[in-house]
Amino acid sequence: MFMLEKAVVGSRRYWIWVGCLLAVILAGFLCYLLQLQVGLGITGMSRDVSWGLYIAQFTFFVGVAASAVMVVLPYYLHNYKAFGKITILGEFLAVSAVTMCMLFIFVDMGQPMRVLNVILHPTPHSMMFWDMVSLSGYLFLNALISYVMLESEREGVAPPHWIKPIILLSIPWAVSIHTVTAFLYNGLPGRAFWLTAILAPRFLASAFAAGPSLLILLAMVIRKLTKFDAGSEAIQKLALIVTYAMLINVFFVLMEVFTSLYSNIPADASHLKFLFVGLDGNTELVPWMWTSVTFALLSLVLLIVPRYRKNEKLLAFTCVIVFLSLWIDKGIGLIIGGFVPSPLETVTSYVPTLPEITIVASIWAIGMLMITVFYKIALSVRHQLG
Amino acid sequence: MSIDRRKFLGVAAGASALVLAGKASVDALASGSQPKQGGSLANTRWAMVIDPAKCLKDKGCTACIAACDKVHNIPDFKNPKHVVKWIWKEPFKDAFPEQEDEYTIEQYKDKPFILMCNHCNNPPCVRVCPTQATFRREDGIVMMDWHRCIGCRYCMAACPYGSRSFNWLDPRPHIAHLDPDFPTRTKGVVEKCTFCEERLARGEGPACVEACEAKAMVFGNLDDPDSEVRQLLKARFSIRRNPELGTQPEVYYLV
Numbered sequence: 001m002f003m004l005e006k007a008v009v010g011s012r013r014y015w016i017w018v019g020c021l022l023a024v025i026l027a028g029f030l031c032y033l034l035q036l037q038v039g040l041g042i043t044g045m046s047r048d049v050s051w052g053l054y055i056a057q058f059t060f061f062v063g064v065a066a067s068a069v070m071v072v073l074p075y076y077l078h079n080y081k082a083f084g085k086i087t088i089l090g091e092f093l094a095v096s097a098v099t100m101c102m103l104f105i106f107v108d109m110g111q112p113m114r115v116l117n118v119i120l121h122p123t124p125h126s127m128m129f130w131d132m133v134s135l136s137g138y139l140f141l142n143a144l145i146s147y148v149m150l151e152s153e154r155e156g157v158a159p160p161h162w163i164k165p166i167i168l169l170s171i172p173w174a175v176s177i178h179t180v181t182a183f184l185y186n187g188l189p190g191r192a193f194w195l196t197a198i199l200a201p202r203f204l205a206s207a208f209a210a211g212p213s214l215l216i217l218l219a220m221v222i223r224k225l226t227k228f229d230a231g232s233e234a235i236q237k238l239a240l241i242v243t244y245a246m247l248i249n250v251f252f253v254l255m256e257v258f259t260s261l262y263s264n265i266p267a268d269a270s271h272l273k274f275l276f277v278g279l280d281g282n283t284e285l286v287p288w289m290w291t292s293v294t295f296a297l298l299s300l301v302l303l304i305v306p307r308y309r310k311n312e313k314l315l316a317f318t319c320v321i322v323f324l325s326l327w328i329d330k331g332i333g334l335i336i337g338g339f340v341p342s343p344l345e346t347v348t349s350y351v352p353t354l355p356e357i358t359i360v361a362s363i364w365a366i367g368m369l370m371i372t373v374f375y376k377i378a379l380s381v382r383h384q385l386g
Numbered sequence: 387m388s389i390d391r392r393k394f395l396g397v398a399a400g401a402s403a404l405v406l407a408g409k410a411s412v413d414a415l416a417s418g419s420q421p422k423q424g425g426s427l428a429n430t431r432w433a434m435v436i437d438p439a440k441c442l443k444d445k446g447c448t449a450c451i452a453a454c455d456k457v458h459n460i461p462d463f464k465n466p467k468h469v470v471k472w473i474w475k476e477p478f479k480d481a482f483p484e485q486e487d488e489y490t491i492e493q494y495k496d497k498p499f500i501l502m503c504n505h506c507n508n509p510p511c512v513r514v515c516p517t518q519a520t521f522r523r524e525d526g527i528v529m530m531d532w533h534r535c536i537g538c539r540y541c542m543a544a545c546p547y548g549s550r551s552f553n554w555l556d557p558r559p560h561i562a563h564l565d566p567d568f569p570t571r572t573k574g575v576v577e578k579c580t581f582c583e584e585r586l587a588r589g590e591g592p593a594c595v596e597a598c599e600a601k602a603m604v605f606g607n608l609d610d611p612d613s614e615v616r617q618l619l620k621a622r623f624s625i626r627r628n629p630e631l632g633t634q635p636e637v638y639y640l641v
Contacts, residue, residue: 039573040537041554046467050542050552110537110552110574117517117536128516128540189510189631190546267483343546343628344480348467 003150006380007373014376021369028362031355032107040110043356048348049339051108053332053360058104060210060331061367062181063203065097065138067211069174070241076167082233089222089230090215091146092374094174097211098139100367107359127183134177141170146374154381178203190343193271193334196259202252203330208245210326212238213319218371220316228379232312239315243303246322250296253329270345275337280347285336288328295325430525431608432505432581433636434592435615435624440602442497450500451475453597457582459570461557470551472579473502473594482627500603502594503528503549503579504627504635511541511550520576526608526636527581537574546631550578581605608636 010018035042045052071090074080109115123129145167152159182200185191216238219230260268273279275289302308302318309315341347352360441447454460454473461470475498478485482499505528512522519534520541542550556573564570568584571577582592590596595603606615615638618624624638 039553039555041465041468041573045554047469047542047551048467048548050539105538108538110539110576111535111572112537114517114534114536117519117534121517121534123516123518126514126516126540128514128538132516184540185543188514188544188546189633190628191543339543342548343483344476344548345483346480346548 003154003377003381004373006377010376014372018369018372021365021372024365025362025369028359028365031358031362034355035107035359036112040108042353044350044352046348046350048342048346049336049350051335051339052350053352053356054104054108056331056335057360057363058101058108059181059203059335060327061097061100061104062135062178063207063326063330064211064214065094065101066174066178066204066207067215068094068142069171070208070212070238070245071215072167072174073171074237076164077171080237082231082237085228086215086219086230086234088146088149088378089218089375091142091149092378093211093215093218093371094142095139095146096367096370096374098135098142098177099370100363101135102139103363103366104360107363127180127187130180131177131184134173134180138170138173138177141166141173145170150378150381175204178207185338191338192265192267193338196256198252198255202249202256205245205249205252206326206330209242209249210323210330212242212245213322216242216319217316217323218375220312222375222379226379228382235312235315236310239303239309239318242319242322243309246296246300246303249326250300270341271337274340274347275333279341282340282347282349284349284351285333289333292325292328292333295321296329299325429609431507431636432526432586433606433608433615433638434502434505434581434595435604435606435618435638435640436500437602437604437618437640438497438499439640440600441500441598443600445498447600448475449597449599450594450603453593454579456563457565457568457585457593459557459561459565459568461553461560462562463555463557463560468554470553470557470577472551472577473500475499476501482625484628484630485625499639500594501547501549501627502637503581504547504633504637505579505581507634507636508632510544510546510631510633514540514544516540523583527583527586528578529580529583530575530577532569532571532575532577535575537576539576541576546628546633547635550576552576 031042043052043054068090071083071087075083075087106112106115118129118132145163148163149159179200182203185194186196186199188194216235219235219238223229257272260272263269270279274282275285277283278286299318299322302314303322308318336350339348340350451471451473455462458472460472463469477496478499479495481501505526507522507526509520509522509528511520512518512528515521516538517534517536519531519536520528521531522528537552539552542552553571553573553575558570561570582590582594585592591605592603595605604614604618606613608615608619610616618640619638623641625641626635626638629635
């Protein structure tokens with residue numbers, strides 16, 4: 001059934017890894033039961049910072065999910081053969097990341113049993129309705145595409161013709177998921193930090209840097225552990241995509257900084273001040289944000305200079321810092337920074353609690369488990385396991 | 387648990403009876419205050435006019451807040467991060483951050499102003515709610531359906547006035563004096579001021595207005611040209627919070 005039988009046979013190393021992930025998932029599940037019993041009060045969120053790590057992680061992983069388009073588009077629209085072997089990895093990454101997004105939304109709900117009210121009372125004027133439509137559509141498209149492609153590979157036949165238009169549809173759909181996610185934030189009148197038309201383009205740029213970085217790292221790990229080699233041409237091309245996307249992302253961020261600081265409208269500038277120098281003595285995010293800036297600038301040097309980019313050991317390090325830089329920027333700063341200061345200019349500190357972090361970690365572990373199982377299935381089909 | 391549930395169902399039954407009686411009573415109330423228009427939800431637009439000068443005469447007074455907390459079973463969470471408030475006081479400079487002029491506001495900046503849900507004509511919270519659990523009634527009241535709310539808190543992000551509170555924990559153990567005439571809420575839902583729609587349905591005014599001895603708050607129908615609120619807004623200059631956002635608040639502050 002769905003080739004899942006290939007995931008339940010494996011080496012000792014495979015089972016130890018899966019066991020570790022399951023342990024983290026179990027810990028998170030227990031914390032979630034506590035949250036279900038006691039309420040979201042067990043998190044660090046508050047009346048003023050009413051969204052925290054859950055929604056921030058959701059935002060970041062929508063980007064990772066959308067980035068699959070960066071391998072699908074060159075392969076299917078430009079017939080770029082070097083990506084042939086890794087499109088399936090990109091699509092499986094998308095399926096895992098979208099599932100994580102849905103879980104992050106779900107654990108953030110105050111009344112999760114009522115979540116189907118979104119379908120029972122469909123509300124087109126709410127961007128959250130469209131986010132649900134675009135995310136579930138994207139999950140369906142990528143699950144279908146990767147299954148059909150892998151199945152025909154296993155059977156040794158050409159993929160059915162009807163799958164091509166579906167693959168083409170998944171390309172604009174990937175752009176749509178991150179655009180709609182940006183729209184969640186940038187249509188809110190009282191939140192100056194998000195009220196910027198460049199939010200969606202910026203989301204896409206950072207997604208197309210973070211996602212392919214992760215894909216490069218995954219390809220390198222797989223090459224170490226198995227006989228599957230994505231090929232240095234594919235990795236180098238992905239690195240070039242990361243380079244351009246990271247440049248555009250930093251450019252967009254600087255646009256934001258200029259507009260906010262030079263116009264000097266207090267409501268706009270105060271969020272940046274909170275993030276980068278602290279506000280009213282509250283500096284908890286300052287070291288994080290400067291780490292993000294340092295990693296971003298360092299990664300640009302390592303990406304732009306061809307000698308550094310072509311050194312694969314160095315490239316692995318670069319991909320790690322690109323990923324971390326954007327994770328801090330989007331997975332922490334963007335959401336928390338939007339709430340502080342509040343529209344009433346209150347500065348409220350937000351520090352995630354241990355149960356909250358455990359729940360986040362367990363959703364990460366679910367994502368990693370999905371990636372592990374999917375990639376194992378894909379490589380088993382290709383008889384390329386080590 | 388079962389007692390809670392039964393008690394809750396009882397209150398819910400009472401509430402639905404009230405809703406049934408509600409339309410008729412609102413009609414009666416509206417026609418009472420505006421004989422010329424006949425009165426119905428459609429030609430009623432509720433608004434609040436606050437006179438800060440009267441309110442500030444006794445800065446320590448919290449009668450309106452206490453009255454609201456009491457009739458609405460508002461929990462008293464000790465943790466400031468979890469606080470639930472429908473009506474509260476905030477220093478002028480935070481309530482009106484766009485009023486920047488340091489000389490004009492010098493004497494006002496730290497003075498407490500009464501804040502509540504603005505019952506916007508163009509409410510961003512209603513626009514973003516994915517389940518229509520929060521909605522605008524024809525008479526302008528922005529309402530909450532606590533049984534439909536999924537607790538996504540999108541409305542809290544959308545409200546530019548900080549008027550919405552979330553039940554981070556079960557509120558029931560934190561209610562000082564339970565009023566059986568009003569529903570309690572469950573954990574995980576958002577709540578806020580409703581202009582005392584349950585009292586309007588009975589032909590009474592909002593609890594905060596009634597409790598204010600200084601008569602600093604006036605509540606009425608903006609669609610009635612003879613109403614006290616219209617007369618006040620005609621006679622005196624007033625400001626609203628963040629009017630540049632286009633939300634069109636229905637709470638006015640007399641200058």
